[in-house]
Amino acid sequence: MRALNRAIAAGATRGAMITTEVVNDGVAAKHMRRAAKGTTWLGGKLTRMEGTPDGPRFRIDFDVLLTITE
Amino acid sequence: MRRPCTITVNSRPQLQNLQPDPQARVFYDVFADALVWSDETPPLMEVGNGELVGSKLRGVWHYRTSLIEGNPKEKFRAAWEEALRCFPNWPGFLSERRDPALAPMAKEMRETGMKRYEESEEYWEKKFQASQARKAASGAA
Numbered sequence: 001m002r003a004l005n006r007a008i009a010a011g012a013t014r015g016a017m018i019t020t021e022v023v024n025d026g027v028a029a030k031h032m033r034r035a036a037k038g039t040t041w042l043g044g045k046l047t048r049m050e051g052t053p054d055g056p057r058f059r060i061d062f063d064v065l066l067t068i069t070e
Numbered sequence: 071m072r073r074p075c076t077i078t079v080n081s082r083p084q085l086q087n088l089q090p091d092p093q094a095r096v097f098y099d100v101f102a103d104a105l106v107w108s109d110e111t112p113p114l115m116e117v118g119n120g121e122l123v124g125s126k127l128r129g130v131w132h133y134r135t136s137l138i139e140g141n142p143k144e145k146f147r148a149a150w151e152e153a154l155r156c157f158p159n160w161p162g163f164l165s166e167r168r169d170p171a172l173a174p175m176a177k178e179m180r181e182t183g184m185k186r187y188e189e190s191e192e193y194w195e196k197k198f199q200a201s202q203a204r205k206a207a208s209g210a211a
Contacts, residue, residue: 020101020125020128021128021129022101023102023128025103027103027187043198053148054145055128
């Protein structure tokens with residue numbers, strides 16, 4: 001969230017974020033389900049990338065970046 | 071197979087030179103699914119060429135937590151052994167940080183940490199949906 005809001009504050013209106021290796025099986029599985037079903041995460045489309053032996057990585061493409069405020 | 075020192079190419083010297091902090095606090099890292107002590111990464115998480123030290127240590131932390139829980143995750147043994155070989159003086163290798171006596175705390179911190187993570191994800195997803203609805207409404211007006 002912090003990274004997204006920082007990008008928006010810097011003027012970004014769209015963009016992509018790449019996660020580092022997700023070692024937590026539960027969190028990785030959730031992201032993989034989203035990637036497979038096309039479910040968005042905060043409006044971003046997830047794509048599974050080639051990972052490392054420690055876990056998968058994901059690319060999240062945001063066509064529209066919206067400031068999320070409290 | 072023996073892995074080359076690739077985990078933290080740019081920050082290996084910093085990790086090797088870290089000193090254990092007697093006041094270090096322990097927390098649960100959701101993405102590593104592991105216990106982590108606050109003195110195990112350099113003060114700045116990002117060093118040399120933008121390398122994110124914490125994210126590179128996830129496999130090492132996960133393996134250590136699996137040792138605590140008496141159920142070593144073999145998939146991460148190579149990461150652990152690589153770290154032992156490449157930065158053996160790292161505070162994360164203190165024997166008291168892989169003591170099986172920590173297992174109940176690890177279990178409790180995982181449960182609490184995952185619950186908070188899921189609640190936070192839900193919270194931000196709702197906030198996002200609300201922001202989107204506000205934007206659509208202002209566009210329609």
